[in-house]
Amino acid sequence: MRNEQQNKKYIYTYVHHVDEFDLCRMEMRAFFNLDSEANFIISHVDVEPSRSPFIEDRLEVLYEENSLDNIKKLLKHFIVDAKTYKVVCLNTFDIGNTKKIAQPERRVIERELGLLIEGEPDLDHPEVVFGLLLLDGRWYFGVHSKSESIWRKHLHKPYSYSTALSTRVARAVANIAVPQPQNIRAIDPCCGIGTVIIEALSMGMTIEGRDLNHFVCQGSRENIAYFGLQGNITLGPISEVTEHYDVAIIDLPYNLFTHSTREDQFDIVKHARRIADKVVIVTIETIDDLITDAGLVIVDRCIAKKQRFLRQILLCN
Incomplete structure (x- = not known):
């Protein structure tokens, strides 16, 4: 990473359901190598906000x-490269210990700052959006990026089944496995109908899928094509994989159509270690002993909740 990138500071705000707290924090640790109990994080790491199902701004x-007032003084000399712009105040909800700023006050602040900037304001289609944020008594001004819930577009696939990962969980799992996609090759050797594959491909990750079931593979291919994505899905067991990958994502089979014994699970984990340097495992059962026996070490973990249904997300090296 270049020095100028390292010197940049980013503030990310987060919104999630209480059941997603654990998963959100694990994704945060993957992105930033630290996490926060609060609903924001300050980091020098640049993450496209739409990658996360939890990042808001x-x-x-x-x-x-x-x-x-000091921000206003600085903006009098601020030069905008873009032709048009607008200013938004991001304190639309409580952020950490800082209370929400009421809408009328936000609008006054936005107008005052907008009038100070030399350029052409455009509230509807600006080339650049500037954000203002009050946090713990300090004011921050900068370039604002709003997260787009891309995962919502993937909710309705031609083929699906009820026990598949939700698109939100699948997106977070893909990010935990591949926080920095550059030059990383990943594989999902038990890909099912392609929920993780779709989220990964939509974020520009290089990933391949594989499954034992011919009809499931075909369904995965059609789901991928439905969203205008391109991905390679092959038929066969993980034991037949000969290539090596940086990361393997394993959602261990557990539904009625692909029941697996502990021996089957151990075989999958063992081969995942063989074909990849890092493995992310999704399981509804505690399999710490199988992971240890396969020669892997759990370096991070969380519980993903869906009402009473619990999944363990395990990051292994």
């Missing part, structure tokens, strides 16, 4: 001051 900080 990203602010690339340009100025930070102890008072709004």
Whole structure:
């Protein structure tokens, strides 16, 4: 990473259901190598906010001051490269210990700052959006990026089954497995109808899928094509995989159509270790002993909840 990128500061705000707290924090650790109990994180790491199902906003900080007046003074000399812009205040909900700013006050602040900037404001279709954020008594101004819930577009597939991962969980699992996609090759050798594959491909990850069931493979291919994505899905067991990958994502089979014994599970985990340097395992059963016996070490973990249904997400090296 270049020095100028390392010197940048980003503030990410988060929104998630209480049942997603554990999964959200594990994804946060994967992205930023740290996490926060609060609903925001400050980092020098640049993550496209739409990658996460939990990130709400990203602010690339340009100025930070102890008072709004000081921000205003700086904006009098601020030069906008884009033809049009607008300013939004991001305090639309409680962030950490900082209470929400009421809408009328936000609108006044946005208008005051917008008038200070030299350029052409455009509230409907601006080329750039600037954000203002009050956090723990300090004001931050910068370039704002709003997260788009891309995973919602993948909810309705031509083929699906009830026990498959939700698109939100699948997207977070893909991010935990591949937080930085550049030059990373991944495989999902028990891909089912392609829920993880679709999320990974939509984020630009290089990933292949595989499954034992011919009809499931065909369904996965059609699901991928339905969303205009391109991915390779092959038929066969993980034991026949000869190539090596940086990461393997394993959602262990557990539904009525693909019941697996503990011996089957151990065989899958053992081969996952053989074909990949890092393995992310999704399981409804505790299989720590199988992972240890296969020569893997669990380096991070969480519980993904869906009402009373619990899944363990295990990151292994």
